[in-house]
Amino acid sequence: MSVELVCTVCKTPYHSSQDRFICSNCGASIEPILDLEKRRNTMIQVIKKGSSRSEGIWGYRPMFPGFTNVMPVSMGEGNTPLCHAGTLGKVYGIKTLLLKNETVNPTGTYKDRFASLALSLFCSEGAKSVALGSAGNAGSSVAAYAAKAGIPCYVILPDGGVFARAQQAMSYGAHFIRCKGEVNDCIDLVEQGVSRYHWRNASTTMLHNPLASEGYKSIVYELFEQMSQTVPDVILCPIGGGILISKIFRALRELISLGLTQRMPRLVGVQAAGCAPVVRAFEQGSKVTSVWENPKTIAGSINDPVTFEGITALHVIRESAGTAVAVNDEEILAAMRLCASKEAILAEPASAVTLAAAANLRKSGWIRPMDSVVCVITGSALRDLPLLSGGTQEAPSVHPGNLEELDLTMRR
Template identity: 40%
Template sequence: MSKFSYVSHLECPKCDEKYREDQIHHLCNCGSPLLVRYDLEKVKKNVSRDDISNRKNSLWRYHELLPVHSEENVISLGEGITPFEKLNTLGAEYGLNNLYIKDEGIIPTGSFKTRGASVGVSKASELGVKQLAMPTNGNAGAAWALYASKANIKATIVMPLDAPEITRKEVYIAGGDLHLINGLISDAGKVVGQLVQNEGVYDASTLKEPYRIEGKKTMGYEIIEQFGWNVPDVILYPTGGGVGIIGIYKAIVELQELGWIEKGKFPRLVAVQAEGCAPIVEAWKKGQKESVFFENSKTCAFGINVPKALGDFLVLESIYTTKGCAIAVSEKELLEAQKQVASLEGNFICPEGAATFAAARKLREQGWIQADEHVVCLNTGLGVKYPETVEIEGVQTLQPGDKIYVNN
C-alpha cells in the first residue's frame, strides 16, 4: 500500500543545502527559497498515472507528490481539477487553431491562490503552526485567511490600501487580522518581516515558506493530465511573484522523472507582465538571471503588481530552460482581451488572466506562436472580483411602461 506522501527533504536550488521537511524552515542560509523534494523512485514503484486519474476530482489526488504526511492534516475546501476548455471562437479571432483556457476562477475563494493556501496551510498545521503572517496584493491573503480559519490558525494579513475590496472583505469575514498599508506589496512585506522577526510568527510570504509552490504546481499536473498526459506547446502565465510558473515547471520536471510524460519535452513557458510592472520582462530581454526592482509600478492587474520577486531567478531559469519568453502588455490590451474572452467565449476572467490572452495574440502576430500549436492561457481568478476594471457605457435607463425596440 502506498504512503500518503513520499516527501523526502527540502533543498536549496542555489547552494544545494538540504533541510529536514518535518521542521519549520523558511529561506536557506544563503537567502534562497527552498524547494520540496520527493523520493520519486518510490513514487514510480507504488503509483501510476492511471491510479491518479481514477481518484476524486481534487488537487489532493496527487497526494504522494505533496508534502503532507497524513491525510487527517489536509485542510481542503474541495479545490482542484478546474476547467480546461478549448476556445474555438477566440482562437479563430487570434489565428490560433488550438487555444485553451485553464480557468482557476472556478475554485474555492475564486483564484488560483487557493491551491497554495490548501497545501501551505495543511503543512503549517502539520508542523504545529498557530499563527502565520503574510503580505499580499489581495487574493493570496484572502485564500490563506479562509483556509487558516478552518485550520484554527490565526492569520495576520497586510495588503495595499488599494487592493481589491472583495479580498479585504474575505480576510475580514474569515476572522483574519487585517492591516492595510498605503503603499505596495513590497512595503507590506517589510511590515510582515518585522512582525516575523520580533514575534516569531510563521512567515507565509511568497516563497519564504516552501509549500505554497507545491499547491501551485498542481496546475501543471492538471494541465498535463487534462491534455491526455501530453505536453502543450506553449503555456502563458501572468507573473507577479512567479510561484505559479515556477510550480508548473517543477511539476513537468517531476512528471518526466516519473516517466509519465516524454523525457525532455517542455512547453515553452511565457511569463506575462503588465507594461506598468515588468521586471521579469526587462531581465529576460537582457539575458539576466535576476531582475531589478521596478520603480513606480502600477497596473489594474493588481495581482501582478510585484516590483521585485524573491524567486525571480527561478522564474527566469524556467523560461530559459523551456525556450520560452517574457512579454509585457498594455492596460488597453489586457482590458480589451478581458472583454473579448467574455463576449466571445462567456468567460468573465480577471485582468491578470486577460493579460495572458493579450500576450498570446501579440506572440501569434509576431510569429513566435504558430497557428497549429497547442496554447494554454492561465486565468488565475474570477473577473467579478475586479468590478472596477469594467466600465458600463451606452446603457439606456427605462421608465415603467417604456418599450425596447430591436434594431435589425
C-alpha cells in the same frame, strides 16, 4: 518538518530548519526533494489515474513532500476545468487555445492550491494564528482557509487598488491591515512580526513556504490528465512573484523524469508593462531581476516590483526555451472583455495578461498556428466588475408596463 530541500538552480542541498529558504550560493529559491525513484510506480499511478472531484489537489498527495500524515484543511480546491476557447482562438488565430480556469476555485483563484496545503501543515504543527503580506488574492485565499481551520488570520495589503480583495478577506473574518508600501513591504512586515506576535508566516512564496508552494504543481497534473496524457506546446503564466511558473516547470520535469512525457512545453512568463522586472531581466540576458521603480498597472495581483522567485523564474523560462513578454493595460482590458463576452470566463487583469500575450506572440510568429496553447487563468474578475463592464448608469431605463418605451429601446 523533516523534509530535505535543494536549490532550484544550482542544486545545493539544504535542511529544513531555517526562516528564509533562499540559496546562499546562488540566490535562487529552494524546493523540497521529491524522491521519484523510491516511489516511482505509486507516483506514475497517481498521476495517470488523475484526481476525483471530491479529492481535488489532495488526490496528488504523494507528490507533495511532507504531507503524508497531515489532516487536510480542504474546500474542494483544484480539479478546475480546461476550457477549449474556440471563439477566442479563432480571433487570435490559434487553433487549440485552452484556458485552465482557476477562477472556479473556492475563493476564486489558484492560490487555494497553496492555502489548503499551508493551513493543513500549520494546523498539524499547532499554529495559533497566521499572517501574510499579499497583493490581494493570496490574502483572501489564506483568510478563507484560516476561517475553515478556525485560527485567526492577519492580512497586510498594500494601500492601493486591492479594495475588493481586502473586503473578501475581511468577509472571512480576517484582520486587515493596510501598509503604505508595495507587496514586498507587506511581506517584510509579516517577517518582522513573526517572533513578536507568534504568527505563522503564510506568505505565498517559496522563500517562506517551500512545502505548501508544491500545491501549484497540481495544475500540471490536471492538465496532463485533461489533455489525454499529453502536455501542450506552450503554457502562458502570469508572473508576479514568480512562483507559479517555477512550480509548473517543476511538475513538468517530474512528468518527464517519470517517463510520462518526453516533451517540455515552452513556458511564457507574462507581466504587465507597468511592472515588468522579469521581462526586463530576460531581455537584458540577466539571471537576476532588479526592483521596478514606480510600478503602475491595472493588473494589481501581479504588481510586484520585487520578484521573490525571480532567479528561479528566469531559469525555468530559459530552460524550457520559452520567453518573457509584457502587455500594456489597454491590451489587458481588451483581452478581459473578449474573454468574458466570447468564452464567458471573467479573467482578472492579472490573468488576462496571458491572453493578450498569446495574441501578440501569435502575431509575431513565436506561437505557430497549430501549437496547442494553454493560458492559466489564475483569478476571477468578479472583484473587478467596474473595470470590466463599465458603468451601469448609461443603460436605458423604462417605466413599468410602458411597452412603447421598451420598443424605442429595442430599436436603438
